[in-house]
Amino acid sequence: MKPLQSLRGMVDLLPGQTPFWQRIEATARDHFRRAAVEEIRTPLLEVTELFARGIGEATDVVGKEMYSFEDRGERHCTLRPEGTASVVRAAIQHGLVAQGPQRLWYGGPMFRYERPQAGRQRQFHQIGLEFLGHADPRSDVEAIAIAWDLLMDLGVGGLSLELNSLGSSDDRLRYRSDLVTWLEAHREDLDPDSQQRISTNPLRVLDSKNAQTQALLAGAPTLADALSDESRERFLRVRQGLEALAIPFRLNPRLVRGLDYYGHTAFEITSSQLGAQATVCGGGRYDGLVEQLGGPPTPAVGWALGMERLVLLLSQALQDESAEQRPTAAPDLYVVSRGVEGEAYAMRLARQCRHRPGEPLAVQVDLSGAGFDKQLKRARRSGARWALLLGDEEAANGTVRLMLLVAGGGGRRAEGGEIQMDRLLSETDFLALSIDQLDA
């Protein structure tokens, strides 16, 4: 029988990886809690129309990247390609926006049918933040600040924040026609992709990666010049807000978001260490979306960050750190036992250690029944600080032999001592014990 495989672009996270994910998730949770942002969870599956209307029919995401199908009730369903549309839908459906401004975050898998490459999969994971009902430029600033602080706290270096204003929808409409006029006049000098985009999505020509096109664009009308006084003032206040918080940013007049719902503030946090898919976090303002999805007119701002890309950066950043600092799931205690009485004693003791008053220990019991040296070898490899050695003798007199497994000289060395069982269970600072504090 042929072994089954996961679908293309669907990735398993093995135990060696999950500690990185847990660290990011825990840090994010903590930052959201401290910023009074509440969690919302929405279904992975939504009606297709939500994304078609929310993200935009003409976008690549909707046009060719969605996992869409009909369910048994002939409903048109889509595995969510992003989180914002669902959050907005849920907020409208449950009348959240009517109850005042919402500060929400979400996390979980998203699905886009794309060709996998570095930092891009078909099932990928995002953590996102959405502020609904805030129009003040300070809400843009705070949203960005939360993302920035979170990434800084994770110790991911080499990041830069790029910022732009897309203006109001009127600004963009006006600019769009100016730009199309200009692009048509220079059609011959553009790369084929960009020529194509004049009719499909002219703003995207701005962030073309073609060097010749980029050089040519120096003479094109800029979005900044097309902004109304009001939009300009708004953008200024966002920049001043970031400066006041000492968050460094770089203005990028070419920064254009791919989803239709963005306007005014648009930003990306990118890393130089990621290859082609360099954006770790992206977001901006989307004042029209709530209304477009059938809700009351509601200003909004938000962002999403890509977990896979962040994990990539985090594991790079931690490569230089010592093994001790890297996140692992190593137990505190590895229990080695032999003999009928000893093995029973081990099971009992392990359970008691896991429920120790004050300081429960993470305990792994060796269940192999192999010889002591084999079990000890595994104890060393488990990464545990201590090994407990239990046999019938210890079971009989209520002692345990304790072995310190310390790092050093390229491996883990063990030094032994003895400790009474009640002390093992009551010692308040067990994990900090050193070998000479043992009973024998």
Add this chain to the structure above:
RNA sequence: GCGGGCGUCGCCAAGUGGUUAAGGCAGUGGCUUGUGGCGCCACCAUUCGGGGGUUCGAGUCCCCUCGCUCGCCCCA
């Protein structure tokens, strides 16, 4: 959707048309039911991602396909 590179054991990896597919790590069992980063012994790919073809003979050449990977597109 388009282009480049690559697929030999869980991981790393030799092999480039000739008979039985190196080796290392990990794993399992033993020497050894009782002690320390060991050591020794044994086991661990009827088969080289899959399918066709060329050939007396294919892991090695050709075609298709699947997958991985990097880039384009796009995006987080």
